[in-house]
Structures are given as structure tokens and as C-alpha cells.
Amino acid sequence: MDAEIRPHVGVGPFRFGMSVEEARAAVAGRCPFRTVSCDEEPGQIVLRQDDFEMDVVLGFTKGALSGVELVRFRNEDADVRVLLDGLDVFRTPSEDLFQQLAERGHTIEENDLGFDVLPELKVILANRSSHEYPVDEEGDPLSYDYVLVADQI
Template identity: 75%
Template sequence: MEIEIRPHVGVGPFRLGMSVDEARGTVQERGLFRTVASDADPGQITLTHDASRLSIVLGFTKGALSDVELFRFRNEDADVRVLLDGLDVFRTPSEDLVGQFAERGHTIGESDLGFDALPELKVILANESSYEYPVDEAGDPVYYDYVLVAHQI
């Protein structure tokens, strides 16, 4: 499965600005994700892909999709690629990824809160999970495990 992050547009089939009903219809039509939680008029819809254990949270403001959060799969053998500008954000070591984004002309801002931002793309990348993902010799996470795509960051 490949999921493309399209800044200013959305993630995969989910387009920023789409209504709650359109998002639910997309989930139902594609059949790839199971809805974990959702109210009748949700602020969020939480989705999971059972085979990979990848999670997606669709955030709504005034009934329109305003942000999409992706949480890295927990099944390391999963056939999942999450792509931003052709680069796999969850399988490319985060240090390499930052360099590759810079080579492509993207500005990367580091936050004191522990995340990296691509402000012109309205994308945030972070290592924030408590799950046991691959770590380097110093015990630091090798890969990003979180992506936020939004109208505003």
C-alpha cells in the first residue's frame, strides 16, 4: 500500500476541506481502513489499517477536514510506504530524510518541542511514540513515526 502526502491538498484519498460525509464515504469505498472512533458530528475520525497497524486521524473544523495525522505502522514487515515528495517518510532514516528535503529546496524548521516542520508545505514530522520502533546505538529513534498535514501549522 502506498499513501501519498500531497501538501496543501491532503493525504491519499483524503482531501483537506472535504466534509465528514465525504470522508466517511471514502473510508467505506476504499475498504482499507477500519473506523476506530467517530461521533455523529466528529472533531476527529480515527482509522486503522489492521494488517500494518498504521493509524490515521482525520481532524475536522466546522465540518471540514482541516488536518490529517499519520502514525507509523507498528508491523515492521508491512508493505506500506508513506510518501512525501517521492520520499518514504517512515522508512527513510529521519536524519537522511531532512537532508534529502533540504536538497530538494524545502525549508526545515526544528522546534524546541521536538518536531521538524516543513512550513511552506504545512507538514510536521516527529518522533513521538512510545512504541518500540527501531533505534540507533544511542537509543534514539531512527525514523519519524508521526506526520501532520494541515491547512495551518
């Protein structure tokens, strides 16, 4: 499964501005995720893909999709790629991804909290997890494990 991040548009079948009903229909259709939690008039819908152990959070503002959060799969054998500008966000080492995005002309703002922001794309990348993901020799995560794609940052 590939989930393509389309800055200013959305992720996979989820498009900014779509209604809660349209998002639910996308999940019920070809989307391999199930709804984990959702309020009647949601501020967010939490989705889970059980085989990959991956989560997606759809955020809504005034009934319209305004952000998509992707949390890296915990099953390392998962047949899933989350792509940004053709690069696999969750499998490419974060230092390499950072450099490759910069080489493609994207501005990246780092901060001490572990969030890297691509302001013109309205994308945030982070290593924020407490899960057991692959790490380097110093124990730092090799790859990003969280992405936020939003209509505003």
C-alpha cells in the same frame, strides 16, 4: 499500499475541505482502514489498519477536513509507504530524510520538542512514540513515526 502526502491538498484519498460524509465514503470505499472512533458530528475520525497496525486521524474544522495525522505502522513487515515528495517518510532515517528534503529546497524548522516543521508545506514530522520502533546505537528512533499534514499550521 502507498499513501502520498500532497501538501495543501491532503493525503491519499483524503482532501482538505471534504465533508465528514465524503471522508466516511472514502473509508468505506477503497481505503483499507476501519473507523475506530468517531463522534456524531466529529472533530476527528480515528482510523486503523489492523494488518499494518497503523493509525490515521482525520481532523475536521467546521465540518471540513483540515488535517490528517499519520502514525507509523508497528508491523515492520507492513507493505506500506507514506510518501512526501517521493521520499518514504516512515522508512527513511529521519536525518537522511531531513537532508534530502532540504536538498530539494524545503525549509525545515527544528525545535527542542522533537517536531520538525516544513512551514511552506504545512507539514510536521516527529519522533513522538513510545512504541518499539527501530532505533540507532544511542537508542534514538531511526525514522519519523508521526506526520501531520494540515491546511494551516
